[in-house]
Amino acid sequence: xxxxxNFMIGGRKQKGQKGFTLIEIxxxxxxxxxxxxxxxxxxxxxxxxxRKALNQEKLARDVRAVTxxxxxxxxxxxxxxxxxxxxxxxxxxxxxxxxxxFLRVAGETVSFTVENxxxxxxxxxxxxxxxxxxxxxxKLYFYISPLDYDDSENPPxxxxxxxxxxxxxxxxxxxxxxxxxxxxxWYGGGGALxxx
Numbered sequence: 001x002x003x004x005x006n007f008m009i010g011g012r013k014q015k016g017q018k019g020f021t022l023i024e025i026x027x028x029x030x031x032x033x034x035x036x037x038x039x040x041x042x043x044x045x046x047x048x049x050x051r052k053a054l055n056q057e058k059l060a061r062d063v064r065a066v067t068x069x070x071x072x073x074x075x076x077x078x079x080x081x082x083x084x085x086x087x088x089x090x091x092x093x094x095x096x097x098x099x100x101x102f103l104r105v106a107g108e109t110v111s112f113t114v115e116n117x118x119x120x121x122x123x124x125x126x127x128x129x130x131x132x133x134x135x136x137x138x139k140l141y142f143y144i145s146p147l148d149y150d151d152s153e154n155p156p157x158x159x160x161x162x163x164x165x166x167x168x169x170x171x172x173x174x175x176x177x178x179x180x181x182x183x184x185x186w187y188g189g190g191g192a193l194x195x196x
Contacts, residue, residue, distance in 0.1 A: 055168035059135055059176050063164055066119050066130045070112055071182045073103055074158040078186035079144055080104040083111070101142040101158065114140045119162075131164070139163040156184040 020028075083102035100113040110123045117136035121128045131137055143159040158181070165175040 051168055052174060055166050055174035056176070059164060059166040059174045062131055062135050062166075063162060063176055063178055067160075067162065067178055067180050069121070069130055070101070070160060071180055073105065073110070074101070074160075074182040075185060077103045077105045077110075078184060079156045079158065080109045083109045098142050098144070099140065101144075101160065112140070112142075135164050135166045137162065137164045155186065158182050158184065 080102040083104075084098070087100070087102075089098055089100070100111055102109055102111050104110075105123070108124050110121065112130075113120055113122075114137050115127075117138070118133070119130040119137055119140060121130050139161065140163075141161050143161075145157045145159075146154050159179065161177070161179045163175070163177045165173060167173050
């Protein structure tokens, strides 16, 4: 009975008694739970932010590699307008674009397009995927100007827009949208090279 007095509500310590009252224990446990809860929320938030940053960085690295490859080839080689005509593509005026880019590389037609969410480079010797299976390309459109390959005064300009996403670990996803314009060093129907 002597010990129960200390833990009863309203119980008071008597002189010389050691220990904590029930109220003191409840207050200290409540403070401890609040501090641990705040620390857990901060840890989870920081962990999710770090995962999102890593996913965004991996996505940006993949997209940068694709844009550099397409830009380099579009700058170095002419647009293959005859391949567009043979494939039945009409160049829309204004905002319209085409989901495929044909270039003339070393006398062969090569193309860039999207298949099942992956950017595909086809050089007539086989298809090569330029993106990893970890990312999904939602949109890849090419805008070519001028629309007439006999325009010898204006070198072709290829603008392309790429939208991609990456599903990340722990359900943290990342997405990116990139648009780049490249002026070809080739111009005119005869494929003359612009002087550097």
